[in-house]
Amino acid sequence: MSDLQARTTPKVDAVLVGTGIMSATLGALLRRLEPDWSITVVERLDGAAAESSDAWNNAGTGHAGLCELFYTPQLPDGSIDITKALRVNEEFQVTRQFWAYAAENGMLSDVRGFVNPVPHVSFVQGPDRIDYLRRRRQALAGNPLFARTEWIEDADEFARRLPYMAAKRDFSDPRKPIALTWATDGTDVDFGALSKQLIGYTVRNGTTVLFGHEVRNLSRQRDGSWTLTVLNRRTGENRTLDATFVFVGAGGQALRLLQKSGIKEAKSVGGFPIGGRFLRSGNPAITAAHRAKVYGLPAPGAPAMTAAHLDARIVNGKPWLLFGPFAGWSPKFLKHGHISDLPRSVTPGNLATVIGAGVSQLKLVGYLIGQLQLSERTRVDTLREFAPSAVDSDWKLTTAGQRVQVIRRDRRRGGALEFDTTVLAAADGSIAGLLGASPGASTAVSAMLDVLQRCFTDRYQSWLPTLKDMVPSLGVTLSREPVLFEELWSWTTKALGLVAS
16 A cells, blocks of 8 residues: 555544444444544445344344353263353343443334343253253352243143143153253344344444445554455445454454454464254244243254254244254355355464364264255254154245354364354454354343453543443442342343333
């Protein structure tokens, strides 16, 4: 880039890459904290939140650790590790508070358009799994965040609450006793609709969004700012943007952009894409008979995040059922990505990390191969473990979004695959990005507050009063403050209209 171009390129306070839930949340926070800042959002597609945040590219669970059994693994000594469930629930309480604040302050225009009360349920069959579920519930029972969870073993009560799953089920089979934990206060979330509302708020208050534009390169300037080369995908023309701060919320493509930035924090990090497929039904006869998100345990030998679940969804006001996930695979890092994404992400800096992870994940490779070979009939047979009366013609297979799992350097194995959500930030705070998958969107507010604290150390203290208006529990562990938790729970429930019907 010439000196003349550098002088004439407009400089903005912040550039956010992508219009998914992460960038949308960060943009809304920054707009509230710094109303006068110039902020530009760059989106490669022609609409907002059309990748991982889109309603049909994820399961829409408001992840709070209430039902996800893979968040509470059994340790070798038989005890239940509840660490991740507690962390995810704490983070979701932060999310609820921000949403409640946003609803009360005109940042969100249609709360019911993105969040609805749907019970979160854990479901197991067999004596050993029932024993695990009982011990899991006992391990969580003393925590106020989980105190409302019910235990259900009675067949009649099962049938009353989950009629679709009860139909044609043989409750008398001694080999397959059943048990549930039932959390009435779960949520179904359309993160695409939420992202669009937050993006809309930022645009109404001065943010510029460039749709159909793709960030092709980033380079750091002498003063610590960044110059981004941006391609107009409609015209083929390039333009540049100068930014004091850059956030890369580009889903699976975030890794490639962070690599291009040259920051050392991203050099040894790799990524492995895993696609998802779900069976979907909009048949009113069965959507009316199943109003819950029901999670089971992973199949023996399968990755934890592949635990099957039968979910009630509400998308654009219409009820649906979703069952899965069934793994798919593509080298693309985005659903609308390129087949060269994976090979191009392997660099001299992360080659050893990627190879090390590959050697240690042969079981995962075998699992993915098996999943790719499943017939539609086999998928419906898997569904029948949850709903014995399931009819093939009621269900259609749909392809969900791509998730890029983070591969980090590991001293013992060379590289390790992580199934979590990770924020990478440069030491000087000038650029940050988000990588990974579950719990992802549900903890976007906590993740973006982390970005603010790490990247704006000179401003964060002055922002705290406003941030605590948005998230009153900021800095507090709510599971240790039951009175405050109940107060904030009542407020967020009322503000978001989350009283279960």
